[in-house]
Amino acid sequence: MSKPPLVEVEDLTVRFKGARDVYAVNGVSFTLDEGEVLTILGESGSGKSVTLKTLLRLLPENRTDIGGKVRVGGEDVLAMQGRKLADHRGGTVSMIFQDPMLALDPVYTIGEQIAEAVIRHEKVSSKAAMARALEMLERVRIPSAARRLKAYPHEMSGGMRQRAMIALALACKPKLLLADEPTTALDATVQIQILLLLRELQQEFGMSVIFVTHDIGVAVEVSDRIAVMYAGAFVETGTTREIIREAKHPYTHGLLAANLVGAKPGQRLDAIPGAPPALETRPTSCAFAPRCKHAMDICRAKLPPIRRWHDRRWVSCVLAAEEHASA
Amino acid sequence: MTASPILQVDGLVKHFPIKGGLFGKRQVVRAVDGVTFDVAAGETLGIVGESGCGKSTTARLLVQLIEPDTGQITFNGKLLGRDLSLRELRRHVQMVFQDSYASLNPRLTMEDAIAFGPQVHGVPEGKARQLARDLLDRVGLDPQRFAGRYPHELSGGQRQRVNIARALAFEPEVIVLDEAVSALDKSVEAQVLNLLVDLRQERKLTYVFISHDLNVVRFISDRVMVMYLGEVAEIGPVEDIYERPGHPYTQALLAAMPSMDPDQRTEKVPLSGDPPNPINPPSGCRFHTRCAHAFARCGQVAPPPIELNPGHRAACHLLREEPKAA
Numbered sequence: 001m002s003k004p005p006l007v008e009v010e011d012l013t014v015r016f017k018g019a020r021d022v023y024a025v026n027g028v029s030f031t032l033d034e035g036e037v038l039t040i041l042g043e044s045g046s047g048k049s050v051t052l053k054t055l056l057r058l059l060p061e062n063r064t065d066i067g068g069k070v071r072v073g074g075e076d077v078l079a080m081q082g083r084k085l086a087d088h089r090g091g092t093v094s095m096i097f098q099d100p101m102l103a104l105d106p107v108y109t110i111g112e113q114i115a116e117a118v119i120r121h122e123k124v125s126s127k128a129a130m131a132r133a134l135e136m137l138e139r140v141r142i143p144s145a146a147r148r149l150k151a152y153p154h155e156m157s158g159g160m161r162q163r164a165m166i167a168l169a170l171a172c173k174p175k176l177l178l179a180d181e182p183t184t185a186l187d188a189t190v191q192i193q194i195l196l197l198l199r200e201l202q203q204e205f206g207m208s209v210i211f212v213t214h215d216i217g218v219a220v221e222v223s224d225r226i227a228v229m230y231a232g233a234f235v236e237t238g239t240t241r242e243i244i245r246e247a248k249h250p251y252t253h254g255l256l257a258a259n260l261v262g263a264k265p266g267q268r269l270d271a272i273p274g275a276p277p278a279l280e281t282r283p284t285s286c287a288f289a290p291r292c293k294h295a296m297d298i299c300r301a302k303l304p305p306i307r308r309w310h311d312r313r314w315v316s317c318v319l320a321a322e323e324h325a326s327a
Numbered sequence: 328m329t330a331s332p333i334l335q336v337d338g339l340v341k342h343f344p345i346k347g348g349l350f351g352k353r354q355v356v357r358a359v360d361g362v363t364f365d366v367a368a369g370e371t372l373g374i375v376g377e378s379g380c381g382k383s384t385t386a387r388l389l390v391q392l393i394e395p396d397t398g399q400i401t402f403n404g405k406l407l408g409r410d411l412s413l414r415e416l417r418r419h420v421q422m423v424f425q426d427s428y429a430s431l432n433p434r435l436t437m438e439d440a441i442a443f444g445p446q447v448h449g450v451p452e453g454k455a456r457q458l459a460r461d462l463l464d465r466v467g468l469d470p471q472r473f474a475g476r477y478p479h480e481l482s483g484g485q486r487q488r489v490n491i492a493r494a495l496a497f498e499p500e501v502i503v504l505d506e507a508v509s510a511l512d513k514s515v516e517a518q519v520l521n522l523l524v525d526l527r528q529e530r531k532l533t534y535v536f537i538s539h540d541l542n543v544v545r546f547i548s549d550r551v552m553v554m555y556l557g558e559v560a561e562i563g564p565v566e567d568i569y570e571r572p573g574h575p576y577t578q579a580l581l582a583a584m585p586s587m588d589p590d591q592r593t594e595k596v597p598l599s600g601d602p603p604n605p606i607n608p609p610s611g612c613r614f615h616t617r618c619a620h621a622f623a624r625c626g627q628v629a630p631p632p633i634e635l636n637p638g639h640r641a642a643c644h645l646l647r648e649e650p651k652a653a
Binding site for chain 1: 541580
């Protein structure tokens with residue numbers, strides 16, 4: 001019998017309430033097995049970070065309506081309260097961010113911050129916690145780790161801070177790591193160091209990872225599977241190879257062209273016109289249709305059908321469905 | 328393409344003083360430290376490098392937003408400060424910045440913003456306004472809808488189009504683009520790149536295109552200059568730089584690009600550590616502290632640029648030690 005997936009998300013919806021409502025996530029479903037790496041690929045405002053934050057319940061409760069089901073390790077994340085939620089955050093699931101300067105506390109040393117998390121979740125002595133902090137700094141390959149244990153975040157370089165944040169996130173051996181564009185602000189030579197480090201640590205710890213990025217190159221380097229997100233919904237999912245080599249959705253094609261995959265120097269790119277929708281209402285037709293060069297009347301009339309090869313390879317586009325019907 | 332340089336930069340140096348330490352020791356950030364290059368009329372020169380390498384300072388020096396400590400800039404054979412006034416240089420060399428919002432006056436409509444410069448340079452108001460509307464149309468923004476809007480009413484991509492239109496208002500020959508597409512979403516970035524490619528052809532423009540994105544630089548540039556800690560590490564035709572990089576830093580930078588092929592992921596980290604601080608750059612070759620091939624002389628003597636192919640130069644001692652195999 002196969003193991004149940006670590007993460008099960010079913011028809012997740014997130015709406016931000018305010019002077020103007022924003023329908024940020026509109027029916028996202030996916031599963032993630034233990035030890036798997038999924039990348040959610042999308043542009044700003046596509047809802048990729050919001051989806052990620054829902055898994056940790058980091059969204060402001062009084063201004064957010066969340067619908068659907070989110071289960072991690074069989075536990076209902078949306079129903080968690082108090083102690084249980086606190087154990088979930090940083091224990092079962094933890095997160096790394098784009099800006100480690102904001103994620104780390106400026107008035108505590110790196111060692112104190114990691115030790116604090118370990119004590120909170122594992123109830124060990126402060127000495128043992130500090131020993132774990134040192135071990136973690138070594139595992140993320142921070143040189144002269146013992147000295148860095150006593151360093152404050154501002155005393156470290158950007159790449160080093162990013163490593164320290166990863167050490168903090170992994171200190172309690174989470175089953176799931178959420179990574180929200182952790183390399184976007186880094187220099188090229190440092191970005192690749194962090195990507196390879198995450199890949200190594202993922203294998204070492206055997207954890208699952210959900211990675212959010214807008215950069216296809218980054219997605220290719222780290223992920224087993226990719227989900228392409230647009231206007232609060234997944235439009236296509238598949239293995240990394242399937243998405244790069246056999247993309248079916250016109251938006252995925254556009255993103256690949258925009259990342260200059262196979263571009264001829266100096267010649268016009270096959271760019272997607274226009275801009276993403278504002279999402280003040282929940283889309284009732286294909287959200288990409290206004291920018292799609294293949295759009296037909298039916299695309300503007302109702303939500304696109306889903307063509308499903310199996311539960312991890314599907315496309316939500318009328319073109320792919322038609323191709324299927326005629327084949 | 329003609330070979331005559333439209334822009335010649337010679338020995339540009341810019342050091343920024345910073346507050347001294349405990350004992351008032353004066354320190355400087357050696358942002359740009361002896362940079363020399365030419366830009367030919369009609370070509371696009373890409374400038375790449377990591378943060379702190381001096382690429383943006385170079386851009387600002389080119390349009391004289393800051394004054395160099397030493398060094399000369401020659402435009403069309405006229406030496407700036409002797410044969411060419413600053414006002415004239417600015418008319419011929421325009422700039423587009425990364426932050427599309429910060430570069431527009433929040434109290435000016437798009438039409439006013441574009442028409443402002445030409446009016447300062449003596450174009451009558453009516454004509455300047457017509458020009459602004461024509462340019463809005465050219466960069467893909469319907470003047471009927473956009474002329475009266477303020478910066479906050481536009482998206483990032485639309486604002487960047489306005490900034491490009493404003494740069495074009497002077498009918499410049501050179502446009503310096505400092506990370507001009509970096510803050511945009513990929514799909515919008517592709518649209519703006521297309522616009523830049525079209526305008527270049529249509530108006531015979533010369534671009535100095537600064538970016539940290541090596542894919543974009545390869546796409547748009549004819550020649551590429553690689554900078555490291557205020558110095559030029561390598562410069563040459565785009566295909567030479569990407570296919571036959573001579574400098575170990577260029578090689579590492581290219582190897583650090585994420586793979587686009589799931590079957591050929593990056594397996595080895597090309598460079599460890601972060602770029603050093605430009606306040607106290609390493610002695611000799613500034614790259615020697617991170618270079619896998621460094622030997623004793625690298626830490627002592629700064630390597631001069633060595634010509635590898637016509638127009639392709641790299642500053643590295645290795646290239647002298649081992650003469651290029653035929």
